[in-house]
Amino acid sequence: MLTSPPPADPRTGTPAAPQTDADTDTALPPGLRQRHLAMIALGGAIGAGLFVGSGVGIRAAGPAIIVSYVVAGLLVLLVMRMLAEMSAAQPATGSFSVYAAKALGPWAGLTAGWLYWSLLVVSVAAEAIGAADIVTKWVPGVPGYVWMTVFMALFTGSNLAAVRRFGDLEFWFAGLKIAAICAFLLLGALAVLDMLPGTADSPGTAHLTDHGGFLPHGWHGVALGMVAAVFAYGGLETVTIAAAESDDPARAVGRAARTVVWRICLFYIGSMAIIVTLLPWNSPGTDAPYSGALETLGIPGAAHIMNAVVLVALLSAMNANIYGSSRMLYALVRRGDAPRALGRVTGGVPRGAVLASAAFGFVSVLLSVAWPETVFPFLLNTVGATILIVWLLIALSQLRLRRRLEQEAPERLVVKMWLFPYLTWLALLTIGGVLLMMVFEAESRTQVICTGIWTAVLLGCAWLKRTRAERLAEQLLEA
Structure with a gap:
C-alpha cells in the first residue's frame, strides 16, 4: 500500500505534492457512452442488497x-x-478519493480510496458466492467453488478487454435486470389493484395495517430498516468513477447522476411498497421477498424465475464492481498510494489494477470455502460500514471544494448542490446518526468496530507515508 514518497522540492526541501487524477488523468482513453454510464451505476447498485438483503430490513x-x-x-x-458537483467540475478516474485528497489532504484520499476498493472487492467475492449457490441448486453435480472460479474468470476477462466492450456487456446485463424489476412492479401493481387475472383476491392494503400495524416495531424499527436500506443503495458512486472514461465527462456525470438516482429510488421504494402490500411482513416469505411476493400471486415457477433474476443481478454487480475497484486502485497508484507496478495501462485498460482487484476476489472465494464461518464473515464485517465513511468524506470534501471553486473557478460549477451548505450539513448529520445508531445496536456494532479498525490501519499507513516523505526531505536538505 505504501510506496516511495515523492521527490522533495529542491528550493524548499519539502516533499512535492503528488499529481492527482484530476490533474493528469490522460492515460485512460474515453470509451464509455452515456448509456454505458447509467447501466454501470445501476449494475453496481442493484444486486444482492435489493433482491436478498431487503428481507432483513422488512x-x-x-x-x-x-x-x-x-x-x-x-x-x-x-x-x-x-458527488456530481465535484465530478462535473473536476472529472477524475478516482472520483471521491481524488476530491478527498484535494480538499482534506493526502490522508483522506488514501483512506477513501482503499476503503472503497476493499468494499468492492469483498462484494465481488460475496456476489460470486451467491451466484454459485443459485447455479449449484440447478446443477447439483458441480461443486460451488467451480462456479465461483468460472464467474471470476469470466468477469476478469471482460474487464481486461477494451472498456467499451465491458460497457456493452454491462449495458445488456443491467438491462435484463431492470426489465425483470419493471415486470415485477407491473405485476405487483396489477395484483394490488385486483386487476391481474388468474390470481388470488388482492389483500388490498390490509397487510400494511394488520400484524401489528404500519409501525410494528415503532420508529426504532424504521431506523434499523434505514441501516439496511443505506447499504442496499451503495454502489451508485461507480458512475462518477466511470465518467472519466467518457467523451464528455462533465456533461455525462451530471446527467447520469440525475437519472440513476430517481431510477434506483423507483426500483427500491416501489419494490418495497409492492412486497409489503402483497406479503405479510412477518411471514417466512420475507426471507426471499421477491419470490415470496410472486408466490402469493400463484405464478408457476416463481422461485425459479426470481432465482434467475437474482443470478443476473449478482453477475452484473460482479462485473461492475471489478470495474469500479480496478479504477479506484489505478487512481491510488497514480497518487502514489499503491504500488506503481499496478498502474500499467495496456490497450487503454489498467490491466495490473484489474488483475490485482480480481485476485483479491479469488482469494476471498478461497477463504469462503476454507473458513465459511469465520474468515469470510470477518471480511464482510470489516467493510460493513465503509460506505458510510466514504459518504462522510464525500460530504466533507464537497464543503471545502465548493467554497474553493466559488472563489477560484466559478464557471466550473455546472452542477450545483442544492441549498448549499445547509443540505450538505444535513447529510453529514444523518450519516453520523446512522453510524451512532449502528454502534448501539448489537447486530451492527461488530461492523462498526471492524470498519473502524480497518480505517485506523489506513490512517496509520497515511501517517507512515507522510513521515517517510518528511525524512527524505530532511536528508535532501542535509545533503
Missing part, C-alpha cells in the same frame, strides 16, 4: 420499510448531488 421495520427506503433514498440523493 423484518426490522415491517411495512414502514417504505419510510426507511424513502429517507435513505433522500440521503443518497444528496450524496450523489454532491
Whole structure:
C-alpha cells in the first residue's frame, strides 16, 4: 500500500505534492457512452442488497420499510448531488478519493480510496458466492467453488478487454435486470389493484395495517430498516468513477447522476411498497421477498424465475464492481498510494489494477470455502460500514471544494448542490446518526468496530507515508 514518497522540492526541501487524477488523468482513453454510464451505476447498485438483503430490513421495520427506503433514498440523493458537483467540475478516474485528497489532504484520499476498493472487492467475492449457490441448486453435480472460479474468470476477462466492450456487456446485463424489476412492479401493481387475472383476491392494503400495524416495531424499527436500506443503495458512486472514461465527462456525470438516482429510488421504494402490500411482513416469505411476493400471486415457477433474476443481478454487480475497484486502485497508484507496478495501462485498460482487484476476489472465494464461518464473515464485517465513511468524506470534501471553486473557478460549477451548505450539513448529520445508531445496536456494532479498525490501519499507513516523505526531505536538505 505504501510506496516511495515523492521527490522533495529542491528550493524548499519539502516533499512535492503528488499529481492527482484530476490533474493528469490522460492515460485512460474515453470509451464509455452515456448509456454505458447509467447501466454501470445501476449494475453496481442493484444486486444482492435489493433482491436478498431487503428481507432483513422488512423484518426490522415491517411495512414502514417504505419510510426507511424513502429517507435513505433522500440521503443518497444528496450524496450523489454532491458527488456530481465535484465530478462535473473536476472529472477524475478516482472520483471521491481524488476530491478527498484535494480538499482534506493526502490522508483522506488514501483512506477513501482503499476503503472503497476493499468494499468492492469483498462484494465481488460475496456476489460470486451467491451466484454459485443459485447455479449449484440447478446443477447439483458441480461443486460451488467451480462456479465461483468460472464467474471470476469470466468477469476478469471482460474487464481486461477494451472498456467499451465491458460497457456493452454491462449495458445488456443491467438491462435484463431492470426489465425483470419493471415486470415485477407491473405485476405487483396489477395484483394490488385486483386487476391481474388468474390470481388470488388482492389483500388490498390490509397487510400494511394488520400484524401489528404500519409501525410494528415503532420508529426504532424504521431506523434499523434505514441501516439496511443505506447499504442496499451503495454502489451508485461507480458512475462518477466511470465518467472519466467518457467523451464528455462533465456533461455525462451530471446527467447520469440525475437519472440513476430517481431510477434506483423507483426500483427500491416501489419494490418495497409492492412486497409489503402483497406479503405479510412477518411471514417466512420475507426471507426471499421477491419470490415470496410472486408466490402469493400463484405464478408457476416463481422461485425459479426470481432465482434467475437474482443470478443476473449478482453477475452484473460482479462485473461492475471489478470495474469500479480496478479504477479506484489505478487512481491510488497514480497518487502514489499503491504500488506503481499496478498502474500499467495496456490497450487503454489498467490491466495490473484489474488483475490485482480480481485476485483479491479469488482469494476471498478461497477463504469462503476454507473458513465459511469465520474468515469470510470477518471480511464482510470489516467493510460493513465503509460506505458510510466514504459518504462522510464525500460530504466533507464537497464543503471545502465548493467554497474553493466559488472563489477560484466559478464557471466550473455546472452542477450545483442544492441549498448549499445547509443540505450538505444535513447529510453529514444523518450519516453520523446512522453510524451512532449502528454502534448501539448489537447486530451492527461488530461492523462498526471492524470498519473502524480497518480505517485506523489506513490512517496509520497515511501517517507512515507522510513521515517517510518528511525524512527524505530532511536528508535532501542535509545533503
